[in-house]
Every structure is written in structure tokens, then in C-alpha cells.
Amino acid sequence: MLYLIFGKDALARKEALEKIRSQLDSDESLATNTAHFEARKASPGEVMAACDTLPFLGGSRLVIAGGVLESANPRKRSTKAEEGASEDDAAEEPDPGKWAALAEYASRMPPTTTLVLIDEDGSKTNPLLKALRPHAKVIECELPADRALGSWVSARAKQMGLKLDVSTANLLAELVGPDPYMLASELAKLLAYTAGEVVHQDDVRELVSRAKEHKGWDLTDAILDGKGATATRVLSEMLEDGQHPQMLIGTIAGRLRRAAIVRDMLDRGESSSAIAERINMKPGYGLDKVIEQTQKHTLDSIREAYARLIQADLDTKRGDIEDHELALELAVHELAERNAAPAVRR
Numbered sequence: 001m002l003y004l005i006f007g008k009d010a011l012a013r014k015e016a017l018e019k020i021r022s023q024l025d026s027d028e029s030l031a032t033n034t035a036h037f038e039a040r041k042a043s044p045g046e047v048m049a050a051c052d053t054l055p056f057l058g059g060s061r062l063v064i065a066g067g068v069l070e071s072a073n074p075r076k077r078s079t080k081a082e083e084g085a086s087e088d089d090a091a092e093e094p095d096p097g098k099w100a101a102l103a104e105y106a107s108r109m110p111p112t113t114t115l116v117l118i119d120e121d122g123s124k125t126n127p128l129l130k131a132l133r134p135h136a137k138v139i140e141c142e143l144p145a146d147r148a149l150g151s152w153v154s155a156r157a158k159q160m161g162l163k164l165d166v167s168t169a170n171l172l173a174e175l176v177g178p179d180p181y182m183l184a185s186e187l188a189k190l191l192a193y194t195a196g197e198v199v200h201q202d203d204v205r206e207l208v209s210r211a212k213e214h215k216g217w218d219l220t221d222a223i224l225d226g227k228g229a230t231a232t233r234v235l236s237e238m239l240e241d242g243q244h245p246q247m248l249i250g251t252i253a254g255r256l257r258r259a260a261i262v263r264d265m266l267d268r269g270e271s272s273s274a275i276a277e278r279i280n281m282k283p284g285y286g287l288d289k290v291i292e293q294t295q296k297h298t299l300d301s302i303r304e305a306y307a308r309l310i311q312a313d314l315d316t317k318r319g320d321i322e323d324h325e326l327a328l329e330l331a332v333h334e335l336a337e338r339n340a341a342p343a344v345r346r
Contacts, residue, residue, distance in 0.1 A: 008143045040067060047102070066118050069121045070120065072127055150169045164198065186204075215238050301338075
């Protein structure tokens with residue numbers, strides 16, 4: 001059996017794969033009968049050979065291949081060409097035609113084998129998707145539309161046995177945004193927090209808003225203060241909590257934009273009250289900390305940090321770094337290291 005699991009919703013992709021695992025593992029032998037491949041490091045022949053292998057002391061074999069559909073995305077290839085890739089680089093680009101062999105192979109795959117191609121790419125123009133679709137069971141995992149987020153939260157909560165009304169579900173969706181991983185994580189926290197009782201809007205604000213904001217501040221504070229170990233630890237915690245790298249990039253970028261505003265106003269001799277009004281903060285310790293922190297950086301250095309963060313985003317979107325978490329971790333480490341050197345500029 002051939003499955004195609006694709007789409008932007010990473011949580012849905014993960015859960016679809018776990019459901020297949022569960023269905024196949026009736027005799028609890030699947031752990032020793034599972035093979036993993038990445039398209040950029042494997043060939044169709046290797047994948048098919050793994051599929052042809054009979055299960056060992058079990059009834060099923062599972063073969064998982066990631067990045068196969070993306071390897072056949074012509075838009076990704078043309079982007080690299082536009083960036084001036086050399087002829088050697090172009091030769092190393094995966095050939096979208098070679099994986100089409102799986103379409104013919106699907107009909108003669110052993111009945112004991114389940115092959116799962118799992119990928120973020122699912123564009124209608126993907127030639128490999130068109131070739132494989134008639135021979136596979138297709139599971140599309142698209143992110144819920146913004147207007148449907150509240151309904152998504154309500155349905156997920158009901159599935160978990162969590163009691164909340166429509167307005168509370170909409171509030172959670174508004175606070176977290178279109179990130180199913182994060183939404184599911186916060187619903188799990190609310191389930192534990194309320195112990196079966198009805199969830200109220202105050203519960204959502206208390207657990208979700210504060211935790212999200214405080215950890216975001218802790219992360220960017222560590223980056224701006226040059227505390228690499230702290231930044232790495234907080235980032236790891238936030239990723240484990242289910243926050244998506246793209247959301248975290250937005251959090252850090254927002255703080256850097258505000259730091260640029262403050263630095264510019266300081267350079268122009270603006271008062272702290274004017275700064276407070278501009279960045280919508282009340283005078284006091286919090287504002288004083290922001291100003292003190294920003295005084296350690298030049299406007300150019302803040303702009304450079306922002307550019308490095310945007311580069312991390314582009315690295316994943318262009319496919320230069322396929323692991324989104326790794327791209328963010330590298331950027332956070334580099335930014336913290338840059339700020340570790342003592343440089344007070346007032």
C-alpha cells in the first residue's frame with residue numbers, strides 16, 4: 001500500500017503517520033520492521049529494495065520516505081538556478097523523473113509492505129504528485145483557514161474531552177494563531193489545569209497569554225544580552241512546547257523591530273516618555289530595561305541581527321536548510337554569540 005501524506009500542517013502529518021503505525025503494529029513487531037529514508041540521500045532503488053524486504057517475525061513492514069515530493073518541485077530548482085547555482089550544483093539536484101518509478105512499482109509492492117511518502121510540498125503543479133496520486137491513498141494536511149481556527153479548536157477540544165464554549169475556543173485561536181502544534185499543546189495544558197472542569201476565557205488568558213509572552217521575552221532577552229546557553233535552553237523549551245519555528249522567528253523579529261525603533265529614538269535624543277508612547281509601554285522597570293538593553297547595540301547591529309533572522313527564514317523556504325528547527329537554532333546561537341562581546345554604546 002502506498003500513502004501520500006503532504007501539506008503545511010505538520011501536526012496533521014505527524015498524526016496521520018502515527019495512525020498508520022498504530023494500524024500496522026497489531027503484533028508489536030513494527031519497531032524492527034520500519035525503515036526511514038530522506039530523498040536527498042536515497043535513491044528509488046534503495047527505497048524499493050527496502051519495500052521488497054519481508055517483515056522479520058511480524059506481519060507488516062513500514063517504509064517511510066521524506067522529501068520525495070519536494071525533490072520534484074520545479075519551482076525550488078528554478079529558484080536555485082536564479083541564484084547563480086553552478087553547473088555542478090545543478091547536476092546534483094534531484095531528478096524529478098527518477099521517483100516516478102514508484103508509480104509503476106506500487107502495483108507490485110509486497111502486500112506486507114506499506115510505503116509512506118511524507119512531505120510538506122503538495123502543490124498542484126508538482127509533477128510527481130500527479131504521477132503517484134492514482135496509485136496511492138492520499139492524505140492532505142492543509143492548515144486550517146484563519147476563519148476556521150475557532151472551529152478547529154472546538155473540535156480538537158471535544159476530541160480530548162475538554163469543555164469550552166465557542167467564544168473561549170475563538171479566544172484561544174486568536175491568542176495562539178494558525179499553529180496547530182501550539183494550539184494542541186495549549187489545549188493539553190488547559191486539560192491538565194482545569195482537571196475536567198469547564199474552561200473559561202480567564203483560564204485561557206492566564207495559561208496561554210502569559211506563558212507565551214514570558215518565554216518569548218526570555219528568549220529575545222537572552223539573545224540581546226549575549227547569553228547563548230540561556231537562549232539555547234529557552235528555544236529548546238519553546239520548541240518542545242510545540243511552538244513552530246516560523247512563529248518563533250516572528251516573535252524574535254518583533255522584538256528586534258522594537259529595539260530598532262528605540263535605538264533610533266535614542267540616537268535622535270528622544271525622551272523616555274516619547275519612547276514609551278511610541279512602543280506602547282508604560283513607564284517603569286520594563287521600559288527602563290528595554291532602553292538599557294537597547295543602549296548596548298547600534299542601529300546597524302540591530303539591523304544586521306534582523307537580516308540574519310530573515311536569512312534563517314529564507315534558508316528553509318528555499319530548501320537550503322530543510323530542518324526548520326535547525327535553521328532557527330543556528331541563527332539564535334549566532335546572534336547570541338555576536339552580542340556576547342562587551343560593547344556598550346550610549
